[in-house]
Structure formats: structure tokens, C-alpha cells
Amino acid sequence: MVRNGQSTHVRAASAWVSAAALTAALAGCGDVGGGTIGGGEDDDVLKIGFVSTETGSSALFGEANAYVIESMEQWFSDHPVTVDGVNHTVEIIVKDSQSSSARAGEVAAELINSDGVDLVLTSSTPDITNPVSEQCEANAVPCISTVAPWQPFAIREGDQPADLKYSYHAFWGLEDVSAVYADMWSQVDTNKKAAGLFPNDPDGQAWSANFPALTKDTGVTIDDPGLYPNGTQDFSAQLSAFEGHDILVGVPIPPDFTTFWQQAGQQSYRPKIATIGKALLFPSAVESLGNAGDGLTSEVWWHPTAPFTSSLTGQTAQELADQYEADTGKQWTQPLGFAEALFEITVAAVEQAGSTEPDAIIEALSTLEVSTVVGDVAWGVDDTVPPYVAKTPLVGGQWRLDEGEDEGRNPYELVVVSNELAPQIPTGGEVEPLR
Incomplete structure (x- = not known):
């Protein structure tokens, strides 16, 4: 993984990653110039930008992001993304929004204009998702976002949803x-x-x-x-x-x-x-x-007892939560599932598009249906929300000692x-x- 221009070391292997894959991932991340994961020298590269929130007042929203990103890199080392019959290595470039709307927009622009990513992923409240989306709209680059109710994501001025062409959002509404x-x-x-x-x-x-x-x-x-x-x-x-x-x-x-x-x-x-x-x-x-x-x-928005399974790893929600706790020593947290779902959606969209071209990915997203670890995600099936919104399941919970x-x-x-x-x-x- 390339984080703010530098590589980072991979976290301990998850249950579904073989020892050989972990060794390869560690070797790849040990070089400062690294960041591409999976496949051979002749493979093309799928470059994914991720605007995370790892510091600042909203850092808890991004607490699980690094774990998921590094786990996905390990996964892609054994499972390159196939695009129109061609294996693609995956490069994930991560930048921290620092819980700042201005910073989120700045790093999204860097990912697009300096790093040349094929698409941008983001989450963690409308303060972060919206400025990232605005940069993607301005530069005609696909954006997939989550962890913000769809109304503050979509309705940015006045009382009507914005006319977004390159931004696709998956979350519930008010x-x-x-x-x-x-x-x-x-x-x-x-x-x-x-x-x-x-x-x-x-x-x-x-x-x-x-x-x-x-x-x-x-x-x-x-x-x-x-x-x-x-x-x-x-x-x-x-x-x-x-x-x-x-x-x-x-x-x-x-x-x-x-x-x-x-x-x-x-x-x-x-x-x-x-x-x-x-x-x-x-x-x-x-x-x-x-x-x-x-x-x-x-x-x-996500709970280990939910009966959902990752379309990439085959892990159930409970297995993902248990593995996170075993690997990190921390209690599972709700954004964990949605961070992984962003990658599930990305792979499904790129494979359905058969291309890494922006317009092809956007066309695929407009009708995409995929079962993820946070539930079924589908665009273009609910006329009560903007066409770029897919709703996800929601329940209520109580914290008990x-x-x-x-x-x-x-x-x-x-x-x-x-x-x-x-x-x-x-x-x-x-x-x-x-x-």
C-alpha cells in the first residue's frame, strides 16, 4: 500500500490469506517504491485511491480502514482483478483527510491529478465524502462513497439532489x-x-x-x-x-x-x-x-450477526469481525464492514465494465447489483432515491455493559x-x- 506517497508494512495475515501470500505482500511493501499487488510483470494495473479519515475529530470513522486496506492488498496478491480477460495488479494509494473537508478535497485532487488513479473510494461523514465527490465530478473520475446518509451527500444546495455523474454512494437515508x-x-x-x-x-x-x-x-x-x-x-x-x-x-x-x-x-x-x-x-x-x-x-449499520458474506473473500460478517479482533486486539467497529464493501463494489464494477475507463465504470455502476458483507447493494432499482444512491440495511442497537x-x-x-x-x-x- 502506498500511503501519502510512502509504502507501509502489512498487518498480520488474516485467516483467509495463505502464508505464501503474506510473504509476497510483505516483500512487495518493503520497498519504498512499492504499492502494486498481485499478478505478474505483464499485468496491467488498477490504481485505486482511498481518501481515509485517520486523524482528527472524526478519526474513529477511519479506525478500521488501514486494516481493511492492507487485508485487501493481501487478498489481491493471490486474486488479481480480471478486466476483459486480462489480469490487473492492484495499487491502493491512501491519503488521510485529517477530518478536514478542505484537506479531503486537496488529497482527492492529488490522487486524481498526481497519482493518476482510476477511481477514488471514500467514507466517513458528508464532511469528507462530499468534497471528494466534487473533485471526482470536476475531473470525470469515478467516486464510490459510503458512511454518510444519502440526503446530506446528495442535497448540497437548496432542497434538491445534485446532478452527479461520476459519484456513486451506498448508505441508508434519514x-x-x-x-x-x-x-x-x-x-x-x-x-x-x-x-x-x-x-x-x-x-x-x-x-x-x-x-x-x-x-x-x-x-x-x-x-x-x-x-x-x-x-x-x-x-x-x-x-x-x-x-x-x-x-x-x-x-x-x-x-x-x-x-x-x-x-x-x-x-x-x-x-x-x-x-x-x-x-x-x-x-x-x-x-x-x-x-x-x-x-x-x-x-x-453493520453488525457481526448480520447474515451477509463478502463477495471477495467469502467471509461472513461474524468471521470478519472475529478476525479483526484477533489481528488487532481491538473490538470490532461498524465502519469495518463498509470499508471492505467499497472494495467489493469496486471489483464488481470494474469486472462488469470490462474496462478501467471512467465512463465504462460509471455505466457499470449505474446498474450494478452485488451482495456484500454489508448486504445487497444495487443501483437503479429504487426510484425514491437519486439514481446514484443505493440503500443499505439499517437496524437499531443499545450499548450494554x-x-x-x-x-x-x-x-x-x-x-x-x-x-x-x-x-x-x-x-x-x-x-x-x-x-
């Missing part, structure tokens, strides 16, 4: 997450008054503008005291407005929710259910709250408690109110 949230709220006896904690960023703007209408039919009223800037250190104004609200809903970045929740405890604000997007997606973020994270709820005494157990377990929109994903219990 209509889905609001339905999941409402189902979780219905499992707890509340006064149906919800406090809205929305930041002044693309996610917060989209959620605050759409959630009140999307939840109105459930009888829940969302009171929004106004958008706050990311990095806020004092949430006294919000907490004062939230008094008497049994439900808390919002989409803050992880460090901001940690600050808010600590101050909520100090000021004795304790809703009966707190459902927070973005900040509560990651085990390390919940662990940072100590015991105060017990019972918090959030959307779940794992009080078992076995050595090596994770401090928190994410239990699926709502599968109304995706009944194929099993639940592990029902919502328990905050104590």
Missing part, C-alpha cells in the same frame, strides 16, 4: 434512521418530548431540518434550541432547554458528545432514552464515558434491539430505559 429511532423510542414509556442536539455541520443541518417532520407521525416532538459549532466546550444553554424532555436525539461528533454527556450528569439531566447518531457508533467512544455509556442507543468476568471480554456489547426495517438481521433483546 427516512430509515428516523424510523429505526422511532421504533426504539416506542419501546420505552416517555412523554414523547425529544431534545435535539444538532451541530452546525452537514450532518447536523440535514438531521435538524428533516427529523422533526420524519418523526411527527409517531407523536414525538423534537425541540431544537439551535445548531452549535463543533468543538463546543459548554453545553449549559442546551441542557437548560432540554429540561423535561424524556428523549434525547442528536448527531454530534464523538468528543462533543463526551463533553455534553459529562455535563448532563453534572447538571442532573437524565432522559429515559438517549439515541445519538455518529458519536455512539464506536466502542472506544462509548468506553470513554465509563459506566455512563450503559444503555445509550444508536443506529447500527458486559459484566461477565471472563478475561478478554469487551467492556461494552452492542445489542440489536430494533430490526423493523431489516428483519433478516436478528435482534438480541429489547430497549431498556436509562437508569
